[in-house]
Amino acid sequence: MSASRSSNQLVVPQATAALDQMKYEVAQELGIAIPQDGYYGNMATKDAGSIGGYITRRLVQIAEQSLAGQYK
Template sequence: MANNNSLVVPQARAALEQMKYEVAQELGISLPQDGYYGNMTTRDMGSIGGSITRRLVQMAQQQLAGRS
């Protein structure tokens, strides 16, 4: 199975990066400034990723509800 981590909308990269830092701050997790995440725990990274996914799903649901 191919690993495809490319963004569907490449222009969204900056917004997703900003969201990552916001979520990490809300969870009390400090992200390394050098961009190397190898020393981060799986639990912390999973918490950040899960929170981002919840936010994105919530945003999509709100947009879909507005269209109905």
């Protein structure tokens, strides 16, 4: 689990575990090691940005698929 999410607040707090799991999956796909102790200070900004960008793309894709299914 992540140590803190700064000032960001989740709209659905129950999604925390799923988002953390997605973070680890994306990092693994990109070949980026996530620190087990939760400290990201030694992680390159480029790596952290890559993880965030891919998570955003994946969430948008999931939302688009969900919306496409609703409106058919």
